[in-house]
Amino acid sequence: xxxxxxxxAAATAAKLARxxxxxxxPITPQSxxxxxLSAWVESGELPAEFVAVESEHSALTxxxxxxxxxxxVFTATSSNGLAYMNExxxxxxxxRLPIVMCIANRxxxxxxxxxxxxxxxxSERDAGWIQLYCRDNQEILDTTIQAYRIAERLHVPVxxxxxxxxxxxxxxxxxxxxxxxxxxxxxxxxxxLTVVDTADPRNIGPVVMADPRADQTGVVRxxxxxxxxxxxxxxxxxxxxxxxxxxxYAEATGRSWGGLxxxxxxxxxxxxxxxxxxxxxxxxxxxxxLRSEGIKAGVLGIRSxxxxxxxxxxxxxxxxxxxxxxxxxxxxxxxGPICADVRAAMLGADSSPPVFGAVCGLGGREVGPxxxxxxxxxxxxxxxTGVSIRETDWINLKLEG
Amino acid sequence: xxxxxxxxxxxxxxEAGRTGDWRNSRPIVESAMCLAVKQGKVTCQICWAYCxxxxxxxxxxxxxxxxxxxxxxxxxxxCPAGAITxxxxxxxGVCALDETSxxxx
Numbered sequence: 001x002x003x004x005x006x007x008x009a010a011a012t013a014a015k016l017a018r019x020x021x022x023x024x025x026p027i028t029p030q031s032x033x034x035x036x037l038s039a040w041v042e043s044g045e046l047p048a049e050f051v052a053v054e055s056e057h058s059a060l061t062x063x064x065x066x067x068x069x070x071x072x073v074f075t076a077t078s079s080n081g082l083a084y085m086n087e088x089x090x091x092x093x094x095x096r097l098p099i100v101m102c103i104a105n106r107x108x109x110x111x112x113x114x115x116x117x118x119x120x121x122x123s124e125r126d127a128g129w130i131q132l133y134c135r136d137n138q139e140i141l142d143t144t145i146q147a148y149r150i151a152e153r154l155h156v157p158v159x160x161x162x163x164x165x166x167x168x169x170x171x172x173x174x175x176x177x178x179x180x181x182x183x184x185x186x187x188x189x190x191x192x193l194t195v196v197d198t199a200d201p202r203n204i205g206p207v208v209m210a211d212p213r214a215d216q217t218g219v220v221r222x223x224x225x226x227x228x229x230x231x232x233x234x235x236x237x238x239x240x241x242x243x244x245x246x247x248x249y250a251e252a253t254g255r256s257w258g259g260l261x262x263x264x265x266x267x268x269x270x271x272x273x274x275x276x277x278x279x280x281x282x283x284x285x286x287x288x289x290l291r292s293e294g295i296k297a298g299v300l301g302i303r304s305x306x307x308x309x310x311x312x313x314x315x316x317x318x319x320x321x322x323x324x325x326x327x328x329x330x331x332x333x334x335x336g337p338i339c340a341d342v343r344a345a346m347l348g349a350d351s352s353p354p355v356f357g358a359v360c361g362l363g364g365r366e367v368g369p370x371x372x373x374x375x376x377x378x379x380x381x382x383x384x385t386g387v388s389i390r391e392t393d394w395i396n397l398k399l400e401g
Numbered sequence: 402x403x404x405x406x407x408x409x410x411x412x413x414x415x416e417a418g419r420t421g422d423w424r425n426s427r428p429i430v431e432s433a434m435c436l437a438v439k440q441g442k443v444t445c446q447i448c449w450a451y452c453x454x455x456x457x458x459x460x461x462x463x464x465x466x467x468x469x470x471x472x473x474x475x476x477x478x479x480c481p482a483g484a485i486t487x488x489x490x491x492x493x494g495v496c497a498l499d500e501t502s503x504x505x506x
Contacts, residue, residue: 096407155402193404203410207417216413222405230406 004174006167009137010076010102010160011036012174013144015046016182017100019074023051023062027081028114029164030104034076056081060088060101067097068204070192072148075099078164079106079120086124093128094231095205096193098151101129102144103161104168105277105328107363115364116164118277122305122329122337124159128231130238131305133276134162137172139257142249143303145177146257148186149245154234155193161305163278163328165364177253185252235307242304260309262301263316265291269298270321271380272353273372274313274342276302279326279361286372297376302338310345317342319351322383324376326395328361335359335392354388360395371395415469420454424472426487428465434484438462448476448485 004012010033014022022041024034040046049066053059056077063073077085082103092099103121107113121131130150134140140162147158162168194204211223222230243259250256264284266272271290273283280301290297300316300323302309317323323346327336334340339357346352356379360367375395382390410416432438436445438461449459456466457476463485465476477485 094408096402155406193402193407194409201412203412203416205408206410208408209418213418215410215416217411219411221408221410227406227408234402 001173001175003171004137005032005169005171006134006137006140006162007032007104007169008036009141009174010104010144010162011040012176013141014074014100015040016141016177016179017072017074017145017148017186018183018188019046019048020071021049021051021063021066021073022075023053023059023066023073024075024077025053025056025059025081027056027078027106029106029116029168030076030078030081030102032168033102033104037074056085057088060085060092060099063099063101064088064092064095064097067092067099068095068192068194069196070189072189073099074101076102076104078104079108079114082120082124083108086127089124089127089129091205092157094227096155096231096234097157098148098155098189099157100144100147100151101157101159102140103159104164105161106164111363113363114164116166117328117362117364118161118163119329119362121159121161122327125306125337128156128235129306130154130156130158130235130242132158132160132242132303133305134160134167134303135278135281135301137167137170137174138255140167141174141176142253142255142257145182145186146242146245146249149248150238150241152189153241153245154238156231156234156238161277166278175253175255181252185249238304238307239309239311242307258301258303260304260307261312261316262303264299264301266298266300266316268296270296271376271383272298272300272317272320272323273326273376274300274302274317274323274338275326276305276338277328279328279367279372282367282369283326283372285369286376289369289373290376295376295380305338308341308345310341313342313345314349317346317353317355318349320353322353322379323355324358324379325355326358326360326367326372326375328359330359330362339392354383354390356382356390356393358393358395365396367395419468420471421466421468424467424470424490426472426474426489427467427493428470428472428474428476428485429488430463430465431484431486432462434482435462436482436484445481447479447481451475451479
């Protein structure tokens with residue numbers, strides 16, 4: 001057992017995955033991930049190429065190039081760095097490259113802020129990446145390793161998201177698997193989709209027209225929508241692959257993280273608190289308080305945000321008295337993104353409870369078990385008085401009037 | 402998964418379709434002003450080097466393939482002799498429907 005920060009756990013996972021190319025640009029709170037990796041590359045401990053770049057856009061571009069020719073690659077970023085990458089985030093997914101990127105979640109500017117919320121990665125929801133959220137440092141290490149197997153199986157890039165500072169800079173005990181078990185779990189990357197071959201040159205990523213079209217050799221190439229539906233099917237396939245990979249990892253290391261979702265005291269719960277990331281861990285503490293008051297509360301943790309595990313959510317929430325969904329992000333002009341997805345998943349489902357939303361923790365605003373418990377008590381009171389639709393609750397807001 | 406599930410092609414002429422259809426100005430070469438023509442050898446070739454669509458020949462006096470030339474005007478901008486002029490397509494009378502191209506991309 002080692003004691004390490006979330007950032008060190010992410011770096012350790014990349015090393016265990018035997019990444020061959022790393023390109024990243026420093027940004028708080030992600031910087032220690034690549035500082036650690038660059039030190040290992042410099043000392044020879046990690047036989048990889050570390051490419052220092054001038055921006056996050058270039059960092060992901062280097063990863064795209066290296067992944068295209070078959071290297072196992074890694075990068076990490078946060079907040080405005082991810083926003084700056086945005087164009088290449090979409091490119092990496094559409095080009096079906098098995099890139100793994102850690103996101104130390106941080107609030108987006110303006111106003112400038114370096115502290116935690118999940119607006120950065122949630123804002124990349126529709127880019128076609130798999131997004132996994134971690135609740136502690138052990139899960140960061142394990143999920144980052146799992147992410148390579150998921151990405152390489154489906155040819156879809158994976159973001160491994162963890163809360164900035166709350167996890168990225170907090171020391172926790174972490175069990176580091178031995179290299180042999182991870183080598184067996186994650187064999188060397190197979191050949192890329194298009195091998196670079198001067199005897200058989202190809203254009204990789206040329207313009208694609210609306211409709212399928214025969215190229216000059218007579219081969220019919222897919223149109224834009226055909227490529228997009230294949231991408232969507234790969235994301236939906238991930239609903240099966242993510243739990244499968246978690247199960248294989250459990251055989252290799254003895255640790256399982258539940259695949260798409262996880263539950264805490266769900267069996268008899270009347271009120272279910274839904275959350276992703278470290279807040280879900282806090283919610284398990286809130287549930288203990290609520291249970292001591294005689295309130296049957298449980299937690300549904302969202303591990304996979306994309307693909308969204310709608311079936312698992314329906315199964316977990318059917319027949320409850322109320323579901324309270326916490327978001328550390330907001331779709332401005334509507335509501336929290338996870339809440340909107342949960343509500344949509346429950347629409348028309350049998351025995352759907354009222355689904356209430358709560359926005360919390362933006363820009364590092366304190367949110368602890370007591371805030372979660374208070375919000376759960378209000379949700380129960382509203383549900384008991386017949387409220388089924390309610391405005392988003394803002395947790396620990398300090399605004400007069 | 403196979404390479405059929407990504408955007409990929411073998412390099413070939415016109416793989417993005419008849420991009421000449423996009424053009425609204427046509428490059429017109431005044432051969433007498435072209436440095437290669439004046440010197441009678443394959444020299445200069447700046448228009449060939451700069452053409453982003455590879456539709457100008459490397460030769461004594463450029464030949465521009467108007468089936469694919471998008472009319473970007475870079476050749477006219479870069480020609481050191483000022484031998485290439487961009488002329489609006491309307492002046493060539495090609496804005497009327499060309500029945501022979503109907504149905505083609």
